[in-house]
Amino acid sequence: MITGSRIASFTTTAANEDTAACHPLSALLDGLMEAVWLVDGASLRIAAVNPAAQRLLGHAESELLGTSVTALVRTPEDVLFWAEPASRREAGLESEALVGHADGRLLWVMRRIAFVNSGSAAGHWLVTMRDQTRQRETERARDDLRVELEAALNQRLDELSQSDLLTLLPNRVALSGRIDVAVSAARHDGRSLALLNLDLDRFKQINDTLGRGHGDQVLREVAERLRRCIGENDVLARLGGDEYALLLDGADARDAEAAALRVQAELSRPFGFEALNFTVTCSIGIALFSRDGETADELLSSAGQAMHWVKESGRSAYRFHRPRRDVDLLARMRLDHDMRQALTAGQFALRYQPQVSLGSGQVVGAEALIRWRDPLRGDIPPVQFIPVAEESGFIVAMGDWVLQRAVEQAAQWWRAGRRMPVAVNVSALQFQQARFVELVDQTLRAARLPAELLELELTESILLRDADEALRRLEQLAALGVGMSIDDFGTGYSSLAYLKRFPIQRLKIDRSFVRGLPDDGSDAGIVNAIVQMGSALNLNVIAEGVETEAQREFLRAAGCDEFQGYLFARPMDAAAFEERVWSEVAQ
Structure with missing residues (x-):
């Protein structure tokens, strides 16, 4: 210086x-x-x-x-x-x-x-x-590099946020965007559009048996097979878990059905890992633009609902969405809300219908049936609110309430010296709850009711969902001493092999087969077959919905053990039940 x-x-x-x-x-x-x-x-x-x-x-x-x-x-x-x-x-x-x-x-x-x-x-x-x-040039180069790296990182993060890491397919977020673009193009060009929602059947068994690593490998293999089922303008996405979606550009109902068949055929080929071969099936729900929705959310919801209907109906199939009017959906939402309020407000009550021996004519049991009286609308039939409760999941809380009240009533009769077995309906969703067996045990203990005075009526759909798991729970219930029956027998798809394995004591003939007796040949043949099958398997057989003397006589002659229906008595409250059947109760 x-x-x-x-x-x-x-x-x-x-x-x-x-x-x-x-x-x-x-x-x-x-x-x-x-x-x-x-x-x-x-x-x-x-x-x-x-x-x-x-x-x-x-x-x-x-x-x-x-x-x-x-x-x-x-x-x-x-x-x-x-x-x-x-x-x-x-x-x-x-x-x-x-x-x-x-x-x-x-x-x-x-x-x-x-x-x-x-x-x-x-x-x-x-x-x-x-x-x-x-x-400055070095700093500028470093800044440019940083900006470039940040841009690349942001792009990669954006890609990851819209990609499934396991299969590298677009995820639900990315699919929603693709659907919105496809819908806009379809609306502009007047083209059709189809969305398939695909869920693998019983995939949990693969994970539990082979391990999650092999399960992931199956999911990747499924993705590769599904790619072969779509065109270059179509979109394949993984929605999560074992659920996929196929967006078919320009596809109508016939094209969507053809794609569903291709998918089923592709997945029907055996999968093999470490010398173990097995088959993977899937349930497919189909939604069409614009019949089943005009937005990504609406189409995804419609396809998902259709897929769940397939699951509930037995799996390994495809089904188109069945549109419901908005008014109907709103009414179901209101009914679901009112139903939940009704339980806490004490608007539900139990009615008991006698079950009668065809041999002795004596009352041998009672079925507990739930009824709902709304202060403004009056009596609401079970056929209206039970399906809504099953769809919304409220059937679990409702079923637990029925179980507790029915057991308490049976315990009151027991302490009064009246031995009266009570049957309670159990929904598939309630049966699948992890603590169901524990709940039954605790309810019996709290009421101090002998377990043999409680019978659980199970639907055939319970047996279809997971036979091994169902068997495990049925064996636990049988160990408690609880009786069990299959309700509405003949309307499902029960396997005779399962009936031999399950600890079931009784079959209940559905009223739809009793209604045409004794004149309808088909009903007569079905009833005779069920009675004979029950006898061969050492099962008690009871018929419901008996309303005429002719029906009762046919059932007695066929070898049916018991019946219930309006011919003997309608469902009634506990006091009326006691008054009506007290003299009929076996001492």
Whole structure:
């Protein structure tokens, strides 16, 4: 750095000379490593410049001496400073600046301007420059790289947020966007569009048997097979777990059905891992634009509902969505809400229908049936609210309430010296609850009712969902001493092999087969077959819905053990039941 005293010794001889000829000053500046200009305070012209500054700017000394400093500056800050330098003598200026190179490039420099009191009236300004161009370029390259990396990272994160990590297929978020685009195109072009929701059947067994690693391998293999079932303009996505979706561009109902058949055929080929071969089936729900929805959410919901209907009906099939009117859906929502309120408000009650021996004519049991009386709407038939409760899941809470009240009533009769077995209906969803067996045990213990006085009526759908799990739970219930029967027998798809394995004591003939007796030949044949099968399996057989003497006589002659129905009595409250059948109860 050049000090003011060293500059002052040269100023007397230089004061009256042209600034371009200040050679003594130039000799002093030549020894500096930094690029330096000496600017005359009066004319603001360069009075001296060292070789470092000449190399920095690419100009010869002769080209720079006498040049106005304002011709070389490139920043507004410098322009402002040199406009009134006298007012800034104390502070000077230090900051980054741009200076021009001879080849037209702009150079970044760290520039310091300091006033030097050289003895002249105007003094001199010492301008020191350190080249920062390479550093700035490095920083710029680093910034550009950072921006590029951040953009790539954001793009990758965006891709991951819309991709399934296991199969690399689009996920639900990405599929929703694709559906929205496809819907817009279909609406514009008047084209059709189909969405298939596919869920693997009993995939949990694969995970439990082979392990999650092999389960993941199956999911990837399923994805590869599904790719073969779609066209280049279609979209395959994994919605999560063992659930996939196929968006078929331009597909109508016939195209969607053909795709569902292709999928089933593709998955029907055996899977093999480590010398183990097995088959994977699937349940498929189909929704069509715009019949079943006009948005991604609506189409996904419709296809999902159709798929769940397939699951409930036995799996390994496909089904189109069946539209419901909005009014119907709203009514079901209101009914579901009112139903939940009714349980806490005490609007539900139990009615008991006698079960009668066809041989002795005596009452041998009672079926507990739930009834609902709404303060405003009056009696609401079970056929209206039971399906809604099953669909919403409220059937679990309702079933638990029925179980508790029926067991308490049977316990009251037991303590009064009246042995009256009570049958309670159990829904498939209630039976599948993890604590169901424990709940039955706790309810019996709390009421101090002998377990043999409780019978659980199970639907055939329970046996279809997971036979091994059903058998395990039935054996646990049998260990408690609880009786069990299959309700509405003949309307499902029970396997005779399962009937032999399950600890069932009774079959209940559905009223739909009793209604046509004795004149309908088909009903008569079915009833005779069920009775004979029950006899062969050592199962008690009871018929429900008996309303005429002719029906009762046919059943008695066929060998049926028991019946219930309006012919003997309608469902009634506990007090009326006691009054009606007290004399019929076997002592």
